[in-house]
Amino acid sequence: MRRISFPSLVLTLAVFIYACSPNPYRAINKQHKKQVKAQTQKIAEIPEVRQEGDTTNVTDLWVGTTNFSIRKPNFVIIHHTAQDSLEQTIKTFTLSRTQVSSHYVVSKDGEIVQMLNDYLRSWHAGRGKWGHDTDLNSSSIGIELDNNGSEPFTEAQIESLLRLLKRLKEDYNIPTANFIGHADIAPARKVDPSAYFPWKKLAEEGYGLWYDDYLMMEIDVPTAPGTYTTETVMLETVPDHFDPKEALRIIGYDTSDLGSAIRAFKIHFIQTDTSGELKENDIRILHNLYKKYL
Ligand SMILES: [Zn+2]
Incomplete structure (x- = not known):
């Protein structure tokens, strides 16, 4: 009988468990679900109409209207990740200490990983301003393109992005002018997406404006x-x-x-x-x- 040492048995077991695991992101997805629940509970709550020491004229009467829906995104903000791989970006967006995320990440071969429901507020824009909007995280969808910042974007990535933009524009009725870049809304802090980004091609397809x-x-x-x-x-x-x-x-x-x-x-x-x-x-x-x- 062949003897297997204890460390190698543990390693074999670990590899076996990992290979059999249907989703390596199970634990993080569980944590995500918990956070979604906490956030959605907030909007399900009946607000305390009159708070202690309230100086407004809001009465004690609460009347819940039956005519409402959820607020929608109205901008799309495009980024380059300035990282080396899709995996690295996914890791960055699942570590709580980084405090950054986006709704979608587009890989170089055109695969898209969605990381947040479009209706939730991702942390991709940071401090910024566009027109009079100073909270772009609340009003936008963030899309990160896997790109180190000093290389051209791949054709597959752009084609894939265009199909995603089509869906978002239709689903949320986003105005053509509201497809912009991170550098546009935070010019003193950001330079993404880089000058390699094909804004003219996007504008020709109806995403963003372009000159004559x-x-x-x-x-x-x-x-x-x-x-x-x-x-x-x-x-x-x-x-x-x-x-x-x-x-x-x-x-x-x-x-x-x-x-x-x-x-x-x-x-x-x-x-x-x-x-x-x-x-x-x-x-x-x-x-x-x-x-x-x-
Ligand atoms: Zn960015």
Whole structure:
């Protein structure tokens, strides 16, 4: 008879149990369910209408209306994970000390892992502002794309994302302009998704706005007598009184730190240059774009 040492028996058993386990996330899912229950209990409660020391004129009378439903998300915020793998991101989003999460994570091969019910508030946006909305976590769905931040997004990932966006847009009637990036809402803190992200393609499919691409022309600009360089220029007339800061604010950017707002705008709409300064052509693009948000 072959003798098996105690440590190797334990290891064999552990491997056996893991292999037979239908879901390695069983324990975390159990904990998730408990937290969902605690949160949903809060909205099932009849509120204490008149609290002690209450100075409002709310009466003691509670009348429950029969006409209501649950609040819906109205924005989609796209991120890159800045991590090395889907597994790493899942781990980050299931450790309570990280205090971060998102509704969906899209892997490089296009697989999507949903981690939270769309109606619940995930912690993906953090401190941020878009227009007058200062609590984007409450109003949005967070989608994280597995990407380290300095590499292109895969075709499978983008195709998969587009199908998810279609579902979300239809389910919650999300306005086209409300598909934005993390950097857009937190320009001083965030740079994701990076300039590799295909916002133009998304806009063509109905997710996010884009400028009039047909006005972009390639022109030869003289650099020295007899020599030219080809530049892409937008054929847009910008009036003298145009204020780029106002235009960025109207689009939704928090312009309290103007350089950061410009950089976020350029990560999203210019992409070939992401500095914190607006060049002449960037201003033409900004002028063309902001009219779509008026
Ligand atoms: Zn982010």
